Amino acid sequence: MIKRPFFALITLISTCLLSFSVLAVEIKELRSDRGITALLVEDYTLPIISMSYSFRGGTTQDPEGKTGAVRLMAALIDEGAGDLDSAAFRARLEELGIELRFSSSRDFLSGGLRTLRSDRSTAFDMLKLALNEPRFDPEAIERLRDAIRTGIIRSKTNPGSVASLTLRQTLFEGHPYSLRASGDETTIENISREDIADLHKKLFARDTLTVGVVGAISEEELKQVLDETFGALPERSQAAALVEIEPKLGETVSIGMPVPNASVSLIYKGLKRDDPDFFAAHLMNYILGGGSFTSRLYTEVREKRGLAYGVSSGLATFENTAYLTAGTSTRADNQEEAIRIIRQEIRKLAENGVSEEELEAAKKFVSGSYAISNLDTSGKIARVLVAIQNQNLGTDYIVKRKKLIENVTLEDVNQIAKKLLLVEPTQVVVGPATQ
Amino acid sequence: MKRLAFLFVLFFSGLSISYGSEEVPQIKIKDFTLSNGLRLVVIPDRRAPVVTHMIWYKAGAADDPPGKSGIAHFLEHLLFKGTSNTPPGEFSQAVSSIGGQENAFTSYDYTAYYQKVSPEALPDMMAYESDRMRNVVISDEVVDPEREVILEERSGRVDNSPSAILSEFTQAALYVHHPYGIPVIGWEHEIRQLGREDALAYYEKWYQPWNAIVVVAGDVDPEEVFDLAKETYGNVEASSPQVERKRLRDPEVVAAKTVEYSDRRVTNPVWRKSFLTPSYRLAERGESEALDLLGTILGDSVSSRIYREVVLGEEVAISAGAFYQGANRDMSYFGLYATPRGENSLEAVVAAVEAQVDKLLSDGVTQEELDRARKSYLKSLVYSQDSQVSLARIFGSILSTGGSVEDFVEWPDRLAEVTVEDINQVARKYLVNKHAVTSYLLPEGS
Numbered sequence: 001m002i003k004r005p006f007f008a009l010i011t012l013i014s015t016c017l018l019s020f021s022v023l024a025v026e027i028k029e030l031r032s033d034r035g036i037t038a039l040l041v042e043d044y045t046l047p048i049i050s051m052s053y054s055f056r057g058g059t060t061q062d063p064e065g066k067t068g069a070v071r072l073m074a075a076l077i078d079e080g081a082g083d084l085d086s087a088a089f090r091a092r093l094e095e096l097g098i099e100l101r102f103s104s105s106r107d108f109l110s111g112g113l114r115t116l117r118s119d120r121s122t123a124f125d126m127l128k129l130a131l132n133e134p135r136f137d138p139e140a141i142e143r144l145r146d147a148i149r150t151g152i153i154r155s156k157t158n159p160g161s162v163a164s165l166t167l168r169q170t171l172f173e174g175h176p177y178s179l180r181a182s183g184d185e186t187t188i189e190n191i192s193r194e195d196i197a198d199l200h201k202k203l204f205a206r207d208t209l210t211v212g213v214v215g216a217i218s219e220e221e222l223k224q225v226l227d228e229t230f231g232a233l234p235e236r237s238q239a240a241a242l243v244e245i246e247p248k249l250g251e252t253v254s255i256g257m258p259v260p261n262a263s264v265s266l267i268y269k270g271l272k273r274d275d276p277d278f279f280a281a282h283l284m285n286y287i288l289g290g291g292s293f294t295s296r297l298y299t300e301v302r303e304k305r306g307l308a309y310g311v312s313s314g315l316a317t318f319e320n321t322a323y324l325t326a327g328t329s330t331r332a333d334n335q336e337e338a339i340r341i342i343r344q345e346i347r348k349l350a351e352n353g354v355s356e357e358e359l360e361a362a363k364k365f366v367s368g369s370y371a372i373s374n375l376d377t378s379g380k381i382a383r384v385l386v387a388i389q390n391q392n393l394g395t396d397y398i399v400k401r402k403k404l405i406e407n408v409t410l411e412d413v414n415q416i417a418k419k420l421l422l423v424e425p426t427q428v429v430v431g432p433a434t435q
Numbered sequence: 436m437k438r439l440a441f442l443f444v445l446f447f448s449g450l451s452i453s454y455g456s457e458e459v460p461q462i463k464i465k466d467f468t469l470s471n472g473l474r475l476v477v478i479p480d481r482r483a484p485v486v487t488h489m490i491w492y493k494a495g496a497a498d499d500p501p502g503k504s505g506i507a508h509f510l511e512h513l514l515f516k517g518t519s520n521t522p523p524g525e526f527s528q529a530v531s532s533i534g535g536q537e538n539a540f541t542s543y544d545y546t547a548y549y550q551k552v553s554p555e556a557l558p559d560m561m562a563y564e565s566d567r568m569r570n571v572v573i574s575d576e577v578v579d580p581e582r583e584v585i586l587e588e589r590s591g592r593v594d595n596s597p598s599a600i601l602s603e604f605t606q607a608a609l610y611v612h613h614p615y616g617i618p619v620i621g622w623e624h625e626i627r628q629l630g631r632e633d634a635l636a637y638y639e640k641w642y643q644p645w646n647a648i649v650v651v652a653g654d655v656d657p658e659e660v661f662d663l664a665k666e667t668y669g670n671v672e673a674s675s676p677q678v679e680r681k682r683l684r685d686p687e688v689v690a691a692k693t694v695e696y697s698d699r700r701v702t703n704p705v706w707r708k709s710f711l712t713p714s715y716r717l718a719e720r721g722e723s724e725a726l727d728l729l730g731t732i733l734g735d736s737v738s739s740r741i742y743r744e745v746v747l748g749e750e751v752a753i754s755a756g757a758f759y760q761g762a763n764r765d766m767s768y769f770g771l772y773a774t775p776r777g778e779n780s781l782e783a784v785v786a787a788v789e790a791q792v793d794k795l796l797s798d799g800v801t802q803e804e805l806d807r808a809r810k811s812y813l814k815s816l817v818y819s820q821d822s823q824v825s826l827a828r829i830f831g832s833i834l835s836t837g838g839s840v841e842d843f844v845e846w847p848d849r850l851a852e853v854t855v856e857d858i859n860q861v862a863r864k865y866l867v868n869k870h871a872v873t874s875y876l877l878p879e880g881s
Contacts, residue, residue: 045482046820087747090737095807097814116817143746146776147753150703157700159595258699260594261587293515293527293537306583309591329591361532368534372551376485376653377822 025375027385027395030219032226038211039385039395040222043378047117049215051127052382053230054110054390056208056319057239060176061199066190068183070203072144073196074104077111079140081129086140089126098123100130106177107319108390109203114379117216120225128229131204136196145191148182160329162255163263163430170426171247171267177321205237206230212385214378247323250424255431262335262431263327266342269420270315270322273391279404280412281315281324281420283362287354287413288346289313289326291365296345301328307338324420332432339427350421353414367402464830465657467664471673472645475664476830477657480823486653487823488560489549490568491831493648494641496619497543497682497765503633505621508541509585510634514548515539516577518570523577526563529556543615544764545835551824554654561649561667568642568671578631586627589620597698598705598876605874608692609709611685613765644668645677648834652827682765694874697881703753704781705876706788707772712759712865714767716837723761724849725857726769726865730759731808732800732858733791734771738807740795741771745787751779755788764836769865781875792866799859809850816847 028040059070078093078100080086093100099114100123111131115123155161165180172178182188209230213222247267271281282290289297289312301311313326326346330338354362374384388397467475496507517523530537535552550560593599603618610616621629649668651660688711715723734741734757745755755773771792775784819825833843 043482046817048817048821050821087738087743094737094811097811097818099818114818116814139747139750143750143776150753150774150776153702157702260590291531294524294531302584304580306580306587309584309588329595331587331590334587361528364532365534368532368553369536370534371483372485372534372536372553375483376551376824379821 025381025398027398028219029395030223032223032231034206034227034231036206036209036211036226036230038213038222038226039389040212040217040219041214041378041381041385042216042218043214044216046378047216048378049113049115049117049120049123049213049217050378050382051113051211051213052110052379052386053112053209053211054108054386055203055205055237055239056108056390057203057237058105058107058109059179059181060106060242061203061239062176062179062183062187063195063199065187066183066195067179067187068148068181069191069195070109070199071104071181071183072141072148072188072191073136073199074102074109075144075148076136076140076196077102077130077134079144080135080137081126082133082135084129085135085137089130092122093126096122098126100127102130104181106181110386112379112382120217124225124229128232131229132232134200136193136200138193141193141196145188148188149185152180152182152185152188157257157259159257159259159261159263159430162257163265163428166253166255166430167265167267167426167428170251170253170428171323172245172321173248175245176242177245177318201234202238205234207235208237208239209233210386210389212382212389214382214385242320244320247321247426249426251426253426253428255429257430257432259432261329261331262429263329264335264339264342264431265325265327265428266339266346267426267428268324268326268346269423270317270324271416271420272322273317275322277412277416279366280408280416283359283366283405283408284349284354284413284417284420285313285315285324286362286366287358288349291362294361296349297326297342300341300345301338305337305341307334307341311338311342335429335431339429343425346421346425350417353417354410356410359408359410359413363405363408367405370398370401463657465661467661469644469664469669471669471671472643472677473664473668473671474648474834475661475668476648476650476834477655477660478650478652478823478826478830479655479657480652480820480826481654484553484654485551485823486554486557486651486655487549487551487827488557488564489547489650489652489827489831490564491545491547491648491650491835492641493545493646493680493835494637495542495544495546496617496621497614498641498680499614499617499621499637500633502625503629503637504617504625505585505619506629506633506637507546508620509581509626509629510637511539511541511546511548512581512585513573513577513634514567514571516581517572518567519572520566520570521563526567529559529563541619542832543619545832547831547835549827557651557655557660558663558667561663564649565667565671568644568647568668569674571638571642573631573634573638575631578634582626582629585620586623589623589626592620593618597696597701600698601694601696601705601707601874601876604694604696605707605709605872608694608872608874609711609768610766611688612683613685614682615763615765639675640678643673643675643677644671645673648831650827650831650834652823652830680764685766689869691868691870692872694872695877696875697877697879699879701876701878703774704878704881705772705774706781706785707770707874707876709768709770709872709874710865710867711870712761712767712769714763714765714836715761715842716764717766718761721849721853721857722861723759724846725853725861726759726761727812728805728808728850728853729800729858729862730757730769731811732804733757733795734788735759736808736811740791741788744791745773745784746776749787750776751784751787752776755784762832762836781877796862796866799862800855802855805853805855805858809853812850813847 102111308328311328539548
């Protein structure tokens with residue numbers, strides 16, 4: 001067996017000029033006897049172990065006509081396994097204070113486990129059971145199906161939910177990204193126990209598994225845990241590959257709803273996480289509407305005009321598409337003005353670019369915020385370890401990141417602004433004034 | 436949130452507790468008081484170069500003057516508008532220029548502001564925060580657009596959500612004239628009348644060093660933080676004398692009330708029942724602990740009776756449960772809730788939940804249930820140490836709702852003392868209909 005321990009000493013130097021602090025997060029890359037890899041940050045300050053993991057292939061893997069199946073399957077993972085039915089399984093977790101979560105996103109299935117070190121053996125046994133022998137009991141399936149149906153019906157009267165569904169349908173017509181992850185009233189009735197078991201078999205596999213662990217566990221122990229927990233899963237995932245899709249821009253959709261606040265979304269071009277210009281776009285977005293109390297949108301829409309409580313922009317990146325979204329929620333009488341100001345600010349940024357000062361401030365924020373936002377609890381670090389692997393960023397990413405940000409020039413940002421924002425956006429408004 | 440209400444305690448200085456076979460490393464919490472009365476609590480967590488700095492004023496929406504509802508929250512917004520020493524935006528720029536996070540929140544009993552930054556920035560944060568304790572500049576130019584922002588906030592949070600509308604009127608029914616009956620954000624018609632003078636009057640009365648608690652959690656040395664606090668907060672002079680929070684007291688409630696709200700946006704009905712109870716501060720020794728355990732056993736966990744019998748067993752509810760909300764400064768409540776599953780009627784699910792309550796009242800809880808509930812509380816104590824932000828929040832909210840350090844230290848002991856009989860007693864004492872408000876969220880036309 002080839003062992004390739006990889007040691008990366010991660011050093012984060014703060015942006016403060018006068019003093020600095022160093023965060024030594026030693027990331028160990030390890031490979032178990034059965035070839036399962038994981039990133040580990042060993043830390044014994046607290047007697048806690050946090051594990052995060054994911055499989056590639058999320059809700060976009062729903063079988064045709066059975067939208068919502070992956071979401072339902074994911075929700076059933078902690079609803080009974082092996083000899084333990086739902087009540088027994090969850091009571092056992094609760095008794096030991098073991099936190100086991102599992103969820104689905106568009107492109108991934110993700111799970112997490114948090115346990116006290118003293119209960120680790122039971123905790124990993126429970127995880128193994130959940131991943132390898134989920135029961136998918138009819139009782140649990142029907143209970144969750146009912147809950148999901150209730151949620152689907154309720155979402156129809158919520159302007160935010162209606163807006164995001166409309167948005168997906170407009171941007172990604174005909175592509176799995178256009179579908180609602182929870183399904184609709186028809187499709188969720190079509191999902192059988194066999195469909196659920198089949199998805200489990202197809203998507204839980206070792207070749208798309210990534211694992212990150214933080215806390216009171218040694219390398220040797222973890223290797224054993226990896227083999228015991230994940231070793232019996234099929235070697236290869238049968239997740240279907242999706243085609244890439246560009247969001248459809250230039251569309252305008254208005255939906256009238258008898259609610260006091262309108263939900264407003266504007267969609268521009270985006271870029272994917274692996275694009276070399278990613279950080280230029282990230283910095284641009286921060287200046288536009290990403291930094292909560294200092295961005296251009298916040299200043300113009302909220303601070304100067306009081307048109308909304310919240311307004312922001314963000315880069316949405318998926319495995320097979322990307323876009324930039326800007327939006328707000330606002331009362332009917334402010335809606336037109338809020339849209340006008342947001343569009344105007346975006347055009348201004350695209351045409352005139354940003355200033356050196358803005359870019360410097362953005363770089364400082366984007367560099368400094370990483371540790372402050374992502375590295376202060378063991379659970380968050382474990383999730384970062386998984387994300388680093390899923391996005392192929394490299395184990396030295398935490399160090400490299402700062403340099404990547406520093407290297408972005410004003411020219412880069414202004415060029416990417418033109419490329420992404422000088423387009424006619426898709427606009428979706430759900431709310432009262434459009435009736 | 437509620438589960439965390441009294442978690443911190445174990446980490447008070449010097450105390451170390453073992454769970455099962457393993458010893459939890461003790462975290463020393465240092466507690467200082469400056470000569471101007473400001474309280475400083477430092478909770479070191481040296482694992483990452485991050486520090487959370489929070490200031491808690493012991494004044495919230497329940498201290499809004501009559502007719503001025505929402506002023507505590509309005510003022511919270513205005514504290515981001517600059518001071519006589521600091522131009523508008525400079526403080527926020529200082530936070531974002533190092534990638535920090537900041538925000539603020541207002542509740543009934545406190546108003547708090549925080550920044551999460553790298554430790555080198557702590558001196559600046561303390562300087563800026565101590566500056567805005569006394570020197571904020573409030574002009575009509577900032578008040579007018581901010582009032583619009585707050586009306587937008589209210590519209591988004593309340594008008595847009597039928598269940599939030601029901602909550603407002605449930606609170607209003609639960610309290611006779613105690614200010615917990617008024618929304619934290621304020622009634623819309625009163626927000627529209629709030630102005631600069633109202634904000635300044637509230638500021639002058641409550642934003643004083645004797646009314647502030649500073650909590651610093653993270654990669655810091657307590658003595659160094661104490662020195663920094665003396666150099667910053669220590670220089671703030673009180674401009675008004677210390678006053679006690681005086682709130683109207685409700686009479687003993689002897690009439691059950693019902694609140695109904697119908698809305699065309701409601702697709703699935705909801706039932707709630709809230710029983711007035713004392714909070715941790717007001718309860719007799721051990722009562723709140725027993726109420727917390729009662730909540731867990733009855734309906735706040737997956738092995739609770741309501742979940743097991745009503746959600747899993749009878750299959751009549753999508754969700755149903757119970758909880759104790761003991762963290763208020765004044766009277767609190769014990770809540771029940773349920774939403775029917777599928778075609779089941781609201782009456783059927785309510786009957787199923789009430790049957791569990793009746794059964795508990797007549798037969799009591801078991802020792803096994805008590806042990807399990809207590810154990811899960813103790814387990815979650817260790818996890819709370821993993822997040823400096825949660826520790827800071829827990830500690831700040833306890834100290835600003837009348838809790839003391841001694842209460843904290845004794846909490847696990849008091850939890851250990853609770854008996855089956857104690858739980859049965861609080862259940863019979865407080866789950867009484869004449870103290871209760873029953874509320875219904877209904878589809879229009881039903």
